[in-house]
Amino acid sequence: MVVMSDILVQGVQMLLVLLLAPLLTGFVRKMKARLVRRQGASIFQPYRDLLRLLRKEVVLADNASWLFRVTPYVTFAAIWVAAALVPTFATGLLFNWTADLIAIVALLGSARFFLALAGMDVGTSFGGIGSSREVMIAALAEPAMLLFVFCIALVAGSTQLSTVANFMASSYVGLRVSLGMAMIALIMVALAENARIPVDNPATHLELTMVHEAMVLEYSGRHLAMIEFGAFLKLLLYISLIACVFLPWKIAVFGTGPSSYAIGAVAYLVKLAAAGFFLALFETATAKMRVFRIPQFLGAALMLGLLGTLLLFVSKSF
Amino acid sequence: MSAVVVQMLCVAGLLGSVVLAIVLNRSRMATAIIYGATLAASAIALTGAVHWLLGDTASASDLTLPIGLPWLGSHFRLDPLASFFLIVVNLGGAAASLYGLGYGHHEPAPHRVLPFFPAFLAGMNLVVLADDAFSYLLCWEFMSLVSWALVMAHHREAGNTKDGYVYLVMASFGTLALLLAFGLLAGPAGDYGFAAIRAAQHRPYVATLVLILMLLGAGSKSGLVPLHVWLPLAHPAAPSHVSALMSGVMTKVAIYGFIRVVFDLLGPPSWPASVVILILGGITAVMGILYAMMERDLKRLLAYSTIENVGVIFAGLGLALAFQANGLKLLAALAFTAALFHVLNHSFFKSLLFFGAGAVLTATGERDMDKLGGLIHRMPFTSFAVLVGCVATSALPPFNGFVSEWLMFQAVLQSPELPQWALKITVPAVGALLALAAALAAACFVKAYGVTFLGRPRSLAAETAEEVDRYALSAMFVLAALCLLAGILPGVVIDALSPITRQILGGRMPIQINEPWLSIAPIAEGRSSYNGLLVMVFITISASSAVVFIHRFASRALRRGPAWGCGFSDPNPAAQYSGGSFAQPIRRVFGTLVFRARDHVEMPAPGDIRPARLRIELHDLIWERMYEPIAGVVGFSADKLNRLQFLTIRRYLSLVFATLVTLLLVLAIWS
Numbered sequence: 001m002v003v004m005s006d007i008l009v010q011g012v013q014m015l016l017v018l019l020l021a022p023l024l025t026g027f028v029r030k031m032k033a034r035l036v037r038r039q040g041a042s043i044f045q046p047y048r049d050l051l052r053l054l055r056k057e058v059v060l061a062d063n064a065s066w067l068f069r070v071t072p073y074v075t076f077a078a079i080w081v082a083a084a085l086v087p088t089f090a091t092g093l094l095f096n097w098t099a100d101l102i103a104i105v106a107l108l109g110s111a112r113f114f115l116a117l118a119g120m121d122v123g124t125s126f127g128g129i130g131s132s133r134e135v136m137i138a139a140l141a142e143p144a145m146l147l148f149v150f151c152i153a154l155v156a157g158s159t160q161l162s163t164v165a166n167f168m169a170s171s172y173v174g175l176r177v178s179l180g181m182a183m184i185a186l187i188m189v190a191l192a193e194n195a196r197i198p199v200d201n202p203a204t205h206l207e208l209t210m211v212h213e214a215m216v217l218e219y220s221g222r223h224l225a226m227i228e229f230g231a232f233l234k235l236l237l238y239i240s241l242i243a244c245v246f247l248p249w250k251i252a253v254f255g256t257g258p259s260s261y262a263i264g265a266v267a268y269l270v271k272l273a274a275a276g277f278f279l280a281l282f283e284t285a286t287a288k289m290r291v292f293r294i295p296q297f298l299g300a301a302l303m304l305g306l307l308g309t310l311l312l313f314v315s316k317s318f
Numbered sequence: 319m320s321a322v323v324v325q326m327l328c329v330a331g332l333l334g335s336v337v338l339a340i341v342l343n344r345s346r347m348a349t350a351i352i353y354g355a356t357l358a359a360s361a362i363a364l365t366g367a368v369h370w371l372l373g374d375t376a377s378a379s380d381l382t383l384p385i386g387l388p389w390l391g392s393h394f395r396l397d398p399l400a401s402f403f404l405i406v407v408n409l410g411g412a413a414a415s416l417y418g419l420g421y422g423h424h425e426p427a428p429h430r431v432l433p434f435f436p437a438f439l440a441g442m443n444l445v446v447l448a449d450d451a452f453s454y455l456l457c458w459e460f461m462s463l464v465s466w467a468l469v470m471a472h473h474r475e476a477g478n479t480k481d482g483y484v485y486l487v488m489a490s491f492g493t494l495a496l497l498l499a500f501g502l503l504a505g506p507a508g509d510y511g512f513a514a515i516r517a518a519q520h521r522p523y524v525a526t527l528v529l530i531l532m533l534l535g536a537g538s539k540s541g542l543v544p545l546h547v548w549l550p551l552a553h554p555a556a557p558s559h560v561s562a563l564m565s566g567v568m569t570k571v572a573i574y575g576f577i578r579v580v581f582d583l584l585g586p587p588s589w590p591a592s593v594v595i596l597i598l599g600g601i602t603a604v605m606g607i608l609y610a611m612m613e614r615d616l617k618r619l620l621a622y623s624t625i626e627n628v629g630v631i632f633a634g635l636g637l638a639l640a641f642q643a644n645g646l647k648l649l650a651a652l653a654f655t656a657a658l659f660h661v662l663n664h665s666f667f668k669s670l671l672f673f674g675a676g677a678v679l680t681a682t683g684e685r686d687m688d689k690l691g692g693l694i695h696r697m698p699f700t701s702f703a704v705l706v707g708c709v710a711t712s713a714l715p716p717f718n719g720f721v722s723e724w725l726m727f728q729a730v731l732q733s734p735e736l737p738q739w740a741l742k743i744t745v746p747a748v749g750a751l752l753a754l755a756a757a758l759a760a761a762c763f764v765k766a767y768g769v770t771f772l773g774r775p776r777s778l779a780a781e782t783a784e785e786v787d788r789y790a791l792s793a794m795f796v797l798a799a800l801c802l803l804a805g806i807l808p809g810v811v812i813d814a815l816s817p818i819t820r821q822i823l824g825g826r827m828p829i830q831i832n833e834p835w836l837s838i839a840p841i842a843e844g845r846s847s848y849n850g851l852l853v854m855v856f857i858t859i860s861a862s863s864a865v866v867f868i869h870r871f872a873s874r875a876l877r878r879g880p881a882w883g884c885g886f887s888d889p890n891p892a893a894q895y896s897g898g899s900f901a902q903p904i905r906r907v908f909g910t911l912v913f914r915a916r917d918h919v920e921m922p923a924p925g926d927i928r929p930a931r932l933r934i935e936l937h938d939l940i941w942e943r944m945y946e947p948i949a950g951v952v953g954f955s956a957d958k959l960n961r962l963q964f965l966t967i968r969r970y971l972s973l974v975f976a977t978l979v980t981l982l983l984v985l986a987i988w989s
Contacts (some may be wrong), residue, residue, distance in 0.1 A: 057875030063774055065694045077861035090778035097837055097847040102724055103715055107925055109760055110714040116764045122881045123773030128895020135761035153440035153731050159846045218881060222872045295907045306750050313734055313742045
């Protein structure tokens with residue numbers, strides 16, 4: 001019986017992230033448009049885009065290999081599994097002992113690894129430039145992310161997200177310098193990993209200024225739909241992660257009744273909307289950086305993470 | 319028959335194959351016979367070692383042979399630590415022999431490889447089995463010399479003689495360091511048996527000196543920065559299955575030597591030593607992978623990546639030493655297990671990747687990645703196996719590389735328990751270096767795989783490549799399967815390693831096999847756990863459900879067309895991204911600092927028909943600042959001393975007389 005309800009909560013969360021991810025992206029786009037006084041497309045436009053892509057035929061480059069065709073599914077699956085491991089409205093997921101935060105980072109790394117390979121598969125310069133820049137960004141973002149994980153794990157005494165969320169929701173935490181540093185580092189990493197301004201521009205289609213879009217330039221039809229869906233999921237994942245670690249407000253603790261689940265779900269939606277709004281606000285207020293300024297940006301995230309971790313090594317009370 | 323006798327018989331079998339190889343000489347059957355014999359001997363030794371490690375490890379198995387020093391004899395011993403490294407050696411040996419069955423037929427001069435190959439394996443087995451300093455050093459030197467012969471197998475190729483020379487010098491230097499270390503350990507009494515050394519009390523300064531000498535001796539053999547310089551020269555020069563052994567296995571034998579002396583023979587550790595090892599390990603990891611990132615020769619790239627992995631292993635060992643010095647046995651066992659797990663993993667995927675590089679070399683005759691490309695179409699099986707190796711070495715789940723990396727991070731996270739300030743600051747910094755190295759490794763292997771196997775072929779050789787034979791393929795697929803198995807069943811491996819941590823550190827990790835669903839939980843389930851099997855199942859289920867959904871509801875239409883080139887499709891495959899251009903962003907970020915990298919662009923004036931040129935200037939600062947001055951001093955003094963060769967007999971005699979008088983004077987003043 002307990003197992004049944006566990007599976008139910010886990011299953012609901014897995015489907016929830018799947019359903020909400022395009023909506024979040026649509027919401028961010030709408031907000032961005034409104035902030036610059038444009039009307040903008042409907043917030044349901046990403047769903048329509050996905051359906052449209054699914055209905056289209058795939059145009060595959062002549063020398064694309066099996067790797068190119070498998071990659072969209074592998075990336076999507078890796079990101080989805082990672083997203084299912086992050087508590088959204090309730091902690092104590094059934095799978096929480098399957099993989100911890102380090103494994104989530106590595107799962108996202110797997111997705112990126114295959115996407116970068118696929119970018120090189122066709123053998124055009126655009127794929128290559130995208131892949132090479134993507135791995136450069138990842139080579140700095142991933143250690144920064146791991147240092148954030150160290151920082152959190154030292155405070156909460158665990159790398160399991162459910163345990164971390166429960167700990168953060170409790171009253172033991174209070175304000176800490178190290179957590180503040182970790183949060184800024186995580187937000188910087190999230191911007192870089194999701195190809196947002198100031199690191200990359202998700203809206204541009206000028207091949208030379210973009211990173212992520214250049215890498216997936218050759219994709220079309222259902223393959224592109226899977227990759228886009230993966231990108232939506234990844235944005236949701238990072239926002240859920242920030243929410244569950246730093247704002248675990250009203251998150252339902254494992255084993256409480258359906259009413260707390262309902263409250264948790266509403267709180268989660270509010271958090272997503274707020275995060276989406278702030279993301280849109282930030283993106284309209286900032287310009288994109290030159291590619292070779294990115295290392296400095298991510299280096300700052302890396303240093304913040306390291307400082308936070310070192311502070312915790314010095315004293316648990318920071 | 320005791321377990322150690324079985325191992326010694328296998329070694330005897332390997333030495334017998336050496337004789338056989340010399341007898342057969344250039345016969346056509348020699349390749350098949352010798353590799354078949356080494357395969358059989360390694361397989362038996364492997365089975366014996368696995369059986370012993372999983373079975374009764376309560377009492378070690380000893381053997382004394384009446385050779386060696388007259389009053390000592392030769393001691394050999396099988397204990398849990400030795401049996402683990404025997405597994406690594408013989409697994410690598412068996413895989414390389416299997417690979418050699420097919421690959422050996424492409425060897426232009428098999429008689430230069432065949433006698434040395436089983437000798438090399440025998441040497442590595444004996445180093446691990448040796449139980450007294452004399453046998454150990456003898457076997458170590460034997461291993462070095464035989465591997466030097468294998469490096470020189472293709473001595474007519476340009477550069478190989480120089481590579482072999484550098485290797486010989488570094489190997490002799492390493493042996494010298496080990497010789498001094500064992501001399502200090504044996505003390506004035508001169509008892510060279512490991513049992514006696516273990517029982518003796520060593521003074522603190524002796525312990526420090528031995529540690530430094532071991533870092534020099536074992537460190538130079540395993541490729542610790544800055545003693546790594548020979549490794550990217552020598553490993554690629556050998557035939558590919560030997561490269562796999564040198565990189566995947568011989569570096570591990572050196573690490574075995576380090577563990578044996580520092581953890582086992584030296585007695586209780588002191589914490590400052592661990593700081594040195596941690597820092598060296600962290601720097602080695604990052605430097606190794608940065609060198610690899612800049613490399614365009616496939617086999618050299620793999621050799622540099624070995625340096626990275628050795629750094630990771632040393633960092634784990636340093637951490638284990640730090641915990642051990644503070645009496646935290648469980649945590650020491652965790653860090654030590656992480657290091658040993660990585661030893662095993664690295665022997666799997668590095669051998670696999672070198673086999674893959676050998677397959678590419680057989681098929682195309684090229685090691686330069688910028689002349690390859692598109693091999694995934696021509697060599698589908700090789701490219702699949704190599705992909706598995708690349709994913710595993712990039713520490714991505716659900717493969718094995720991730721598990722050892724994960725254990726390492728878990729150990730790093732426990733270090734606030736350490737009381738010393740220096741360690742409190744060093745450990746997280748080294749953790750950050752390891753994270754950086756892991757991320758760069760993923761970038762590096764995207765480059766290696768993408769440029770070699772994907773894209774369009776950049777040369778005729780790559781365009782007309784053929785898949786390699788089935789022996790080579792089966793060797794690669796066995797290792798790929800092991801990479802996956804160790805990744806999804808890590809609990810089994812951790813439990814198998816527990817006799818070793820109990821023997822060396824006196825503690826062990828909790829039993830993992832009882833955890834539900836084959837998870838691993840190194841400290842407690844509430845702290846952290848990981849389940850590779852379930853991660854794999856989840857990814858498989860979600861990927862296949864996505865595929866099913868798509869094929870059910872989405873359009874299945876597919877059209878092939880030319881790639882989109884933004885209105886101008888360049889037909890020339892050289893216009894693709896190459897290894898150098900792929901590495902450019904990372905070269906800009908790290909290279910200016912580490913390699914003094916500069917890009918020089920020669921742009922001819924408009925109207926000039928000369929091509930524009932981009933030249934990349936890279937400096938190997940360690941080579942230029944450390945080795946070139948030493949080589950300069952040696953060369954200079956040799957030049958000056960050369961004069962002594964041309965003295966008259968009278969002058970020689972006066973020289974001898976003067977020396978004698980000086981020595982007698984020194985002796986008189988001394989006493």
